[in-house]
Amino acid sequence: MQAGGNRERAKLRVRERGLTSVNVHPLATLALAAAGVGLLTWFAAGRPQHSGSGPRRHFHPRSDVANTNAAQRLNHGSTLLAASVLLDSGLEHYRGQYFNRAMYTPVLVSSAVLASSLHGAGDAGARSSRVRHAVQALAGLTGVVGLGFHAYNVGKREGGYRWENLFYAAPIGAPFALTLAGVLGGAAERVRDADPRDALLLGLPAGPLLAAGTALGLAGTVGEAGLLHFRGAYHNPAMFLPVSVPPLAGALLAWAAVRGSGRRPLTRGWLWATAALGLGGVGFHTYGISRKMGGWRNWSQNLLSGPPLPAPPAFTGLALAGLAALDLLERREHA
Template identity: 55%
Template structure:
């Protein structure tokens, strides 16, 4: 008789996703609804949320680049750079999260600016790495060479952190603005674009995997909706679909954790499983990559809070 019950790694995947969903549901249910207020403390609270988002992205980049560059045997000494800048960005984010002062911190500013620059230079290195191979910018090289979108994550971490410092630096008696534009709108648009870039990178790698698991469609369907809703809120009236945007961003944040579980199962399915972790961690799906969606969703929630606190600015 055929056994239709999930076994082995399939059962593990279901357990991980179910556990993450239940935990996320509990966290979301316990959150208090955001009540718009126009106080300096609200701006600092939003800045600290951005610090947490930047730190989540930095942690994802730190572990992911360490694994990927280890696979490349650090043949170029510059490959150590993202590990250093991501570590510094993570430390600055932790410091900013604990900082309740309403003023920018020069050291954090410098670290975040360095992280942003590192991502831009890293993207250039990755493009050069692909272009010098036979076939140039072919599908084969895009699939298996240095990932084009990976360095952008550390740039996003740096930009979110830099924007958090601009929030702290805003006048306490004035609505927060960046380059003369309401801060919530600037952060919302930037986060929306960041989500779409991350979707493109995820879509490319999941296309390489032939979407053999239906769950692989989630990172290319849920985040684009979150990006569209957030972009619409940032460019138009917030009250039109603010509640839907908030819940969709929370679901996208949860997707990042669930994706980590799925990738862990993908590693376990490799030959030798976790006993052969040195090879399977390097060659299997990147476990630290999905939390990038979590970090960007957190930034989107911070932007949404700013938009609600200053709806007419």
């Protein structure tokens, strides 16, 4: 009984304080497992087709290519989101010492989604893949379940849903990035099989639906970034960028969805700015880690306690999905 009580108290201390440094060996083992899952997914999906290979449908070849290009851009967005989830959840759950075995799930599922999305991004064929589609559906479900786990983690703490717990408990909105990765990857497979003259998702026009969905995804990502940057007291003026540039891109994208028009240079330009911000955010977070005690010489501790390196590219992935939505909107106008 005493040994069991000691284990429970140790778990509680881990949950409250987190690990203080990175032990490379457990992470290396987990990385090998994730790589194995990714490779199995890649080979199960089959060999990617080159442009013009494989049987063609009755649609016009130029339209097939246009659909495939939009699908590949969605795959690029899904790839970046999956990579962000894989690295971020791997480190954050390691800080929690994987005290709950379910914490391995997003690492393994996101590695499968990453392989699936990379496979789709390199597939110039006009046919969808059942394996890729199944993996993306699994990712969407896993993200929703993870959202429940994180919401429970915050609510069970003393005081429940108050600012301190939202700051330091499991990030409540983080699992939804995996759902977004799965949704974008699944949409890519649907777009490949859709009639290029009027691509549909869930019985609705694909362009407006993807534009509206991406705008909502940007809003959620902005909320998560805003909460964590507020915890950091916005001590660097650059911390205001993720709560100013992406919201305008999302608003412009939502307006494009309402108007049903993809010919919007301002919206495209702001989406590209959001994509650049996501990549530039990695540089800012790298600088933030270097400013902590010991800098990168003390990387094993500062990677866990500093700003999350893998998080900002989520903006880039969503921006690419928004650009694909605009492409579909514009093609529908000309159909």
